[in-house]
Amino acid sequence: xxxxxxxxxxxxxxxxxxxxxxxxxxxxxxxxxxxxxxxxxxxxxxxxxxxxxxxxxxxxxxxxxxxxxxxxxxxxxxxxxxxxxxxxxxxxxxxxxxxxxxxxxxxxxxxxxxxxxxxxxxxxxxxxxxxxxxxxxxxxxxxxxxxxxxxxxxxxxxxxxxxxxxxxxxxxxxxxxxxxxxxxxxxxxxxxxxxxxxxxxxxxxxxxxxxxxxxxxxxxxxxxxxxxxxxxxxxxxxxxxxxxxxxxxxxxxxxxxxxxxxxxxxxxxxxxxxxxxxxxxxxxxxxxxxxxxxxxxxxxxxxxxxxxxxxxxxxxxxxxxxxxxxxxxxxxxxxxxx
Amino acid sequence: xxxxxxxxxxxxxxxxxxxxxxxxxxxxxxxxxxxxxxxxxxxxxxxxxxxxxxxxxxxxxxxxxxxxxxxxxxxxxxxxxxxxxxxxxxxxxxxxxxxxxxxxxxxxxxxxxxxxxxxxxxxxxxxxxxxxxxxxxxxxxxxxxxxxxxxxxxxxxxxxxxxxxxxxxxxxxxxxxxxxxxxxxxxxxxxxxxxxxxxxxxxxxxxxxxxxxxxxxxxxxxxxxxxxxxxxxxxxxxxxxxxxxxxxxxxxxxxxxxxxxxxxxxxxxxxxxxxxxxxxxxxxxxxxxxxxxxxxxxxxxxxxxxxxxxxxxxxxxxxxxxxxxxxxxxxxxxxxxx
Numbered sequence: 001x002x003x004x005x006x007x008x009x010x011x012x013x014x015x016x017x018x019x020x021x022x023x024x025x026x027x028x029x030x031x032x033x034x035x036x037x038x039x040x041x042x043x044x045x046x047x048x049x050x051x052x053x054x055x056x057x058x059x060x061x062x063x064x065x066x067x068x069x070x071x072x073x074x075x076x077x078x079x080x081x082x083x084x085x086x087x088x089x090x091x092x093x094x095x096x097x098x099x100x101x102x103x104x105x106x107x108x109x110x111x112x113x114x115x116x117x118x119x120x121x122x123x124x125x126x127x128x129x130x131x132x133x134x135x136x137x138x139x140x141x142x143x144x145x146x147x148x149x150x151x152x153x154x155x156x157x158x159x160x161x162x163x164x165x166x167x168x169x170x171x172x173x174x175x176x177x178x179x180x181x182x183x184x185x186x187x188x189x190x191x192x193x194x195x196x197x198x199x200x201x202x203x204x205x206x207x208x209x210x211x212x213x214x215x216x217x218x219x220x221x222x223x224x225x226x227x228x229x230x231x232x233x234x235x236x237x238x239x240x241x242x243x244x245x246x247x248x249x250x251x252x253x254x255x256x257x258x259x260x261x262x263x264x265x266x267x268x269x270x271x272x273x274x275x276x277x278x279x280x281x282x283x284x285x286x287x288x289x290x291x292x293x294x295x296x297x298x299x300x301x302x303x304x305x306x307x308x309x310x311x312x313x314x315x316x317x318x319x320x321x322x323x324x325x326x327x328x329x330x331x332x333x334x335x336x337x338x
Numbered sequence: 339x340x341x342x343x344x345x346x347x348x349x350x351x352x353x354x355x356x357x358x359x360x361x362x363x364x365x366x367x368x369x370x371x372x373x374x375x376x377x378x379x380x381x382x383x384x385x386x387x388x389x390x391x392x393x394x395x396x397x398x399x400x401x402x403x404x405x406x407x408x409x410x411x412x413x414x415x416x417x418x419x420x421x422x423x424x425x426x427x428x429x430x431x432x433x434x435x436x437x438x439x440x441x442x443x444x445x446x447x448x449x450x451x452x453x454x455x456x457x458x459x460x461x462x463x464x465x466x467x468x469x470x471x472x473x474x475x476x477x478x479x480x481x482x483x484x485x486x487x488x489x490x491x492x493x494x495x496x497x498x499x500x501x502x503x504x505x506x507x508x509x510x511x512x513x514x515x516x517x518x519x520x521x522x523x524x525x526x527x528x529x530x531x532x533x534x535x536x537x538x539x540x541x542x543x544x545x546x547x548x549x550x551x552x553x554x555x556x557x558x559x560x561x562x563x564x565x566x567x568x569x570x571x572x573x574x575x576x577x578x579x580x581x582x583x584x585x586x587x588x589x590x591x592x593x594x595x596x597x598x599x600x601x602x603x604x605x606x607x608x609x610x611x612x613x614x615x616x617x618x619x620x621x622x623x624x625x626x627x628x629x630x631x632x633x634x635x636x637x638x639x640x641x642x643x644x645x646x647x648x649x650x651x652x653x654x655x656x657x658x659x660x661x662x663x664x665x666x667x668x669x670x671x672x673x674x675x676x
Contacts, residue, residue, distance in 0.1 A: 165503060169441060188456075
């Protein structure tokens with residue numbers, strides 16, 4: 001999506017983000033080492049059922065995180081990659097379609113993770129591998145982060161879990177979700193605030209409370225959060241629709257339902273929203289980077305620029321590939337998806 | 339329950355906690371002022387539907403919190419009372435039986451509160467009065483707490499919400515929940531860790547990370563958390579059973595199902611568990627109070643002693659009164675509740 005005149009599957013319009021975020025995007029020299037490490041980590045906890053799933057997910061995660069944090073040291077990059085992979089695995093294994101069919105199972109797994117997030121030293125623990133991996137991860141994150149950074153990160157992880165529970169309860173009737181609510185919840189299910197919270201831990205900077213609450217920082221974080229969720233929606237919509245054989249809970253779906261748009265109009269609107277949000281983010285990054293006397297602000301702006309790169313980059317990965325012969329399925333062409 | 343030879347409704351055995359926690363329990367001189375303030379606050383946000391509900395809940399909350407924090411100043415006590423009342427109102431209005439019938443509604447309200455917990459300054463917000471009250475409350479808590487104390491408290495509030503979602507998904511089949519899982523989740527639904535986290539904010543002390551992670555502090559917090567949930571279960575079981583016309587999700591119910599106990603045996607077991615946990619808590623409070631050179635530890639032990647008082651006191655309130663003629667309903671007398 002960082003090349004002009006992009007079209008997606010079925011000839012649908014995709015946003016051109018090359019003006020706001022021109023490539024090529026810098027990556028970390030540790031990317032391949034982290035990818036090998038991730039494969040070992042997922043094996044150790046038996047996190048992924050098949051060899052192909054393991055290979056694909058470790059690849060996109062390590063290469064994506066390498067673009068999000070190109071200047072991180074090896075240990076920090078590996079930790080961040082594990083964290084992001086953990087979230088994706090939790091979602092793939094316990095969330096989404098599995099959870100829509102059996103919400104109790106998801107809620108039970110969220111309850112286990114809640115207990116580990118509340119107390120990573122809890123003596124008695126469940127034997128779910130996903131929970132065991134979280135415990136391992138949190139212990140190492142705690143030693144690297146300041147107490148405040150750790151608490152903030154643990155808060156974001158809880159929000160991710162709440163977001164997945166929310167998503168699971170709306171997957172079967174996505175057209176009942178308003179655009180406003182969807183946009184407010186989407187950052188939690190795409191894990192972008194969590195990635196933003198790992199940047200200060202891994203890159204060793206910290207914003208003051210006043211800097212964190214300042215309008216340009218808040219607006220930038222919101223713009224990058226929206227952009228991350230929406231580009232993912234545009235890239236994954238057809239794959240999800242194909243998998244679910246129904247309209248997925250995504251930006252095009254809620255736009256269609258609320259504004260009575262055609263499928264193509266909804267894609268066009270969503271693409272335009274992405275381009276606008278990218279322009280807002282770009283301008284705020286420029287503004288904050290210029291404040292060179294306030295070093296943490298400039299570092300944070302640079303981190304958010306790279307996090308944007310990472311989300312823009314990841315949607316071109318094979319994980320989101322759809323066969324060239326695929327056409328728009330009939331259940332997606334109405335303004336009122338079922 | 340802090341008087342010997344206690345029997346509960348239907349002549350069921352209740353724990354005798356008078357050895358571990360002899361009364362009378364000290365209370366705050368601000369209790370009545372806080373009760374009047376709470377009524378104004380609930381009116382302002384239109385939190386409670388009826389005058390009677392408002393009166394009863396403001397009474398038990400203010401008088402309970404006055405025993406939890408007898409040395410707090412007026413502002414701190416009022417803040418803590420509002421916070422605890424907010425949790426109970428959220429549970430009464432959106433959780434429990436309402437949520438078991440319509441989990442999506444609860445999950446949507448949790449999602450709204452999640453967004454406010456993640457960002458109490460978020461511009462666009464929902465119009466639910468419970469969410470508006472939370473936003474008001476968090477803003478004032480943030481000014482009183484250190485950043486770390488605030489983040490810790492916000493984490494506990496998220497855990498409370500996750501606990502209520504978990505509870506709602508198990509209310510209709512409580513006998514499927516294991517005793518271990520029940521005991522691990524119960525502290526979140528009785529909000530006791532949240533009360534523990536407000537004590538340092540209101541009483542202006544702070545444990546170091548090492549003190550917080552030390553075995554006696556962790557063991558004391560666990561014992562008080564268990565005690566709080568279990569005494570509430572014993573006191574509210576009959577009222578809940580009457581309201582639901584089924585076995586509630588409570589300690590006696592899960593004990594009956596897992597250990598194939600009669601209803602009376604389960605009550606006896608649960609009472610004994612309360613007495614054992616109270617003895618553990620009492621001993622750890624003594625041990626930590628004796629460490630007078632480490633002032634925060636002694637203050638924390640004193641706070642946890644008063645929090646125990648508060649939970650032991652509250653179960654004798656009219657809120658848990660059951661008519662004297664009530665007998666054990668037939669659906670509760672089997673070892674396998676439906």
